[in-house]
Amino acid sequence: MGLFDRTLVRLLPAVPRPLVQRLAGRYIAGPEVADAVRVVRGLNEGGKAATVDVLGEEITSVEEARSLTDEYEQVLAEVDLASLDASVSVKLTALGLKLDRELCRANLEEVVRDAARRGNVVTIDMEDSSTTDDALALYRELRAAGLDNVGLVLQASLRRSLADARELADLRPSVRLCKGIYVEPAELAFRDFGAVRANFTQVLEELLDSGCYVGIATHDEWLVEEGCRLVAERGLDSGRYEFQMLLGVRSSLGERIVSEGHRLRIYVPFGRHWYAYTLRRLQENPKIAGYVAADTLGRLLPGASARQLPARSERP
Ligand SMILES: Cc1cc2nc3c(=O)[nH]c(=O)nc-3n(C[C@H](O)[C@H](O)[C@H](O)COP(=O)(O)OP(=O)(O)OC[C@H]3O[C@@H](n4cnc5c(N)ncnc54)[C@H](O)[C@@H]3O)c2cc1C
Numbered sequence: 535m536g537l538f539d540r541t542l543v544r545l546l547p548a549v550p551r552p553l554v555q556r557l558a559g560r561y562i563a564g565p566e567v568a569d570a571v572r573v574v575r576g577l578n579e580g581g582k583a584a585t586v587d588v589l590g591e592e593i594t595s596v597e598e599a600r601s602l603t604d605e606y607e608q609v610l611a612e613v614d615l616a617s618l619d620a621s622v623s624v625k626l627t628a629l630g631l632k633l634d635r636e637l638c639r640a641n642l643e644e645v646v647r648d649a650a651r652r653g654n655v656v657t658i659d660m661e662d663s664s665t666t667d668d669a670l671a672l673y674r675e676l677r678a679a680g681l682d683n684v685g686l687v688l689q690a691s692l693r694r695s696l697a698d699a700r701e702l703a704d705l706r707p708s709v710r711l712c713k714g715i716y717v718e719p720a721e722l723a724f725r726d727f728g729a730v731r732a733n734f735t736q737v738l739e740e741l742l743d744s745g746c747y748v749g750i751a752t753h754d755e756w757l758v759e760e761g762c763r764l765v766a767e768r769g770l771d772s773g774r775y776e777f778q779m780l781l782g783v784r785s786s787l788g789e790r791i792v793s794e795g796h797r798l799r800i801y802v803p804f805g806r807h808w809y810a811y812t813l814r815r816l817q818e819n820p821k822i823a824g825y826v827a828a829d830t831l832g833r834l835l836p837g838a839s840a841r842q843l844p845a846r847s848e849r850p
Contacts, residue, residue, distance in 0.1 A: 589805035599630030689714025690734035
């Protein structure tokens with residue numbers, strides 16, 4: 535990332551919300567469940583599975599947590615009705631973790647039970663390190679209650695993840711492995727790019743060797759190659775792993791993964807709480823300055839925007 539891009543990333547929270555909203559279009563299906571259904575249907579037609587995220591990590595009240603729980607159940611119903619190949623992903627803070635742990639547990643259990651009735655699965659997204667213990671504990675509690683249709687996420691950037699993978703091994707969890715997006719203190723997380731990659735590979739090997747189903751969630755081509763190598767070395771078929779990517783990010787890499795015969799799941803966020811999610815995606819986009827500049831130019835010179843901003847399929 536160039537100096538200008540890095541500076542812009544630091545300044546992004548000061549960028550006017552309407553501009554961020556325009557740039558959100560590439561990462562988010564839209565505001566309504568129907569938008570998510572439309573995008574998932576298109577992905578399924580292209581041979582990709584999906585996992586749907588109802589955006590809502592910024593909630594501040596019990597009523598909002600209730601309303602998001604209802605929205606998840608609406609998504610599960612729509613997916614069922616349309617026979618779509620899509621699971622759901624939930625953030626514990628969106629279900630009320632920071633308001634009341636027991637309320638969060640009840641909301642989570644309700645969604646997982648609803649998914650079980652419909653033959654579907656729920657993945658618990660992993661948020662910042664203040665939530666890791668709760669996420670692991672809630673996962674264990676649901677499994678102990680006999681709910682097997684729930685998975686969780688481990689973050690390769692966290693130093694603890696290898697130990698967490700080992701401690702979870704007995705349960706043979708379904709795990710999404712990603713690098714981890716949250717900025718954490720050095721005593722908790724690897725900061726060095728190579729160290730995160732090395733830990734990703736090590737945790738991945740641990741998960742594969744202990745018989746877990748692994749979602750290899752990355753747009754890092756090097757790690758995708760490593761993932762392919764590790765599953766091939768072990769002779770694993772597509773019942774043991776899949777690749778996962780985010781909507782709007784490096785779709786050409788996704789096409790390659792599918793064309794090589796691997797299963798690919800796309801993470802599809804939708805909803806009205808789009809701001810925090812979009813900021814994180816923009817901060818990871820190495821060409822952020824170009825997009826912001828193109829959008830700004832588009833507003834100054836009406837008609838220029840469409841020419842400057844590449845179509846979704848052409849974007850990295
Ligand atoms: C399906 C899925 C679910 C996830 N769930 C979680 C979760 O629960 N908790 C969590 O902490 N993190 C989650 N993440 C985010 C993840 O932790 C990383 O922050 C993110 O995937 C970027 O890391 P990377 O492995 O793609 O590698 P990077 O090295 O960051 O990216 C590799 C390349 O991909 C491209 N790229 C990456 N992001 C963008 C972007 N926004 N726009 C354009 N190009 C981009 C760049 O060209 C970059 O060179 C998830 C990611 C995926 C794919």
